[in-house]
Amino acid sequence: MAIAKAERLMNLALCLLGTRRPLSKRELRESIEAYLEAGSDDSFNRMFERDKDDLRELGLVIATVENLDGEVGYLARRDSNRLPPITLDAEEAAALGLAAKVWQQARLAGAASGALQKLRAAGLPEDVDPYGAHGALEPRIPVHEAAFEPLMLACRDRRPVVFEYRKASAARPEPRHVEPWALECWRGHWYLAGFDRDRGAERVFRLSRITGKVRSRGTGFTAPVPDVVTVRETVAGWAGEIADRSALIRLRSGSGYPLRAKATKVRELGDGWDELEIPYGHGLDAWLVEFGPDVVVVEPAELRADVVDRLRAVAKG
Numbered sequence: 512m513a514i515a516k517a518e519r520l521m522n523l524a525l526c527l528l529g530t531r532r533p534l535s536k537r538e539l540r541e542s543i544e545a546y547l548e549a550g551s552d553d554s555f556n557r558m559f560e561r562d563k564d565d566l567r568e569l570g571l572v573i574a575t576v577e578n579l580d581g582e583v584g585y586l587a588r589r590d591s592n593r594l595p596p597i598t599l600d601a602e603e604a605a606a607l608g609l610a611a612k613v614w615q616q617a618r619l620a621g622a623a624s625g626a627l628q629k630l631r632a633a634g635l636p637e638d639v640d641p642y643g644a645h646g647a648l649e650p651r652i653p654v655h656e657a658a659f660e661p662l663m664l665a666c667r668d669r670r671p672v673v674f675e676y677r678k679a680s681a682a683r684p685e686p687r688h689v690e691p692w693a694l695e696c697w698r699g700h701w702y703l704a705g706f707d708r709d710r711g712a713e714r715v716f717r718l719s720r721i722t723g724k725v726r727s728r729g730t731g732f733t734a735p736v737p738d739v740v741t742v743r744e745t746v747a748g749w750a751g752e753i754a755d756r757s758a759l760i761r762l763r764s765g766s767g768y769p770l771r772a773k774a775t776k777v778r779e780l781g782d783g784w785d786e787l788e789i790p791y792g793h794g795l796d797a798w799l800v801e802f803g804p805d806v807v808v809v810e811p812a813e814l815r816a817d818v819v820d821r822l823r824a825v826a827k828g
Contacts, residue, residue: 515545518545519543519545519546519558519562520562520565520566520569522542522543522544522545523539523543523562523563523566524566524571524587526539526542526543527566527571527573527585527586527587528587528589528592530586531586532584532586533574533576533578533583533584533585533586534584534585534586535582535583535584535585536555536556536559536583536585538584539559539585540555540559545558546558546559563585571587571592572587572588572591572592573585573586573587574586574587574588574591656701656718656719656721657724658674658703658718658721658725659694659701659718661724661725661727662691662694662703662718662725663694665691665725665727666691666692666693666694666703669731669732669736670691670727670728670729671688671689671690671691671708671727671728671730671731671732672688672689672691672725672726672727672728673686673687673688673689673725673726673728674686674687674689674721674722674723674724674725674726675687675721675722675723676716676720676721676722677720677722678720678797682825684720684722684723687707687709687714687716688707688708688709688728689703689705689706689707689708689714689716690705690706690708690732690733690734690736691703691704691705692704692705692706692736692737692740693705693740693742694718694742695742695743697742697743700717700718700719701717701718701719702715702716702717702718702742703715703716703718704740704742704745706732706733706734708733713745715742715745755791755792756790756791756792756811757775757788757789757790757791758788758789758790758791758795758808758810758811758814759786759787759788759808759809759810760786760787760789760799760806760807760808760809761780761784761785761786761787761806761807761809762784762785762786762787762802762805762806763783763784763785763804763805763806764779764783764784764785766802766805767802767805767806770787770789770799770802770806771787773789773790774787774788774789775788775789775790776788786809791811791814795814796814796817796818796821797821799814799818800818800821800822800825806818
């Protein structure tokens, strides 16, 4: 169905751009096969009006002209739909080339390559190599999660979604009803920011913890979308990257190297344990739980209590 609609829109756009005089709805219906297959005049009229609105939303300027007999016709004048000349210097071309290379491992690779080809056709100088200036750079954004594409489309189309999500401290996933705002990659992982309808607040979800299919819901958004969605800053806060205090923990020797990398002080205790002082921010309790019996929180007391509560929740299943 999506392919059929795209083909129909393309045919309508070609008809409107290729004519020198306004074409009536009757003439357009006779020229486009999909319109000929419409079951009735009412069905055709609804289809045509939707298609015309879609093309205008995509940026095509469609003029409506009434002739001497009072019949309404449509055309898309080329001078009104012509983009200005594109001029890029070597640095701008290199930046676009690197941006295209980012998506070579994702399903957007074809679109990125096609965009560069269009820039060539639109005036990008042939002697400018978008990759040459920074040929040693190989940027990559890995996209292995099946949830990425449906969530990307849902963000674009402003469609609420439902998916099963397993928190780091939970044994089983649970359904989440989300109005998606933005996707962003941070430290090799993709995150979704949006409005969680069940919690009534903004939440950030790690795509690797989404299980099963992402299902769309036809109803619109209920919460306003912020002008700026700070995904990285939010994730950093939840991950304990933004710290205003210190915590004292005991860590089993030879384990927990990510914790050791963050430690500001390390002291050997003997008997196979070390004592570490690490930055303490929001979300540190969830991170410490992932190390299981290799970590013991000494202080502060509230952090120790939060870790114990999470461990108990996991043990209960």
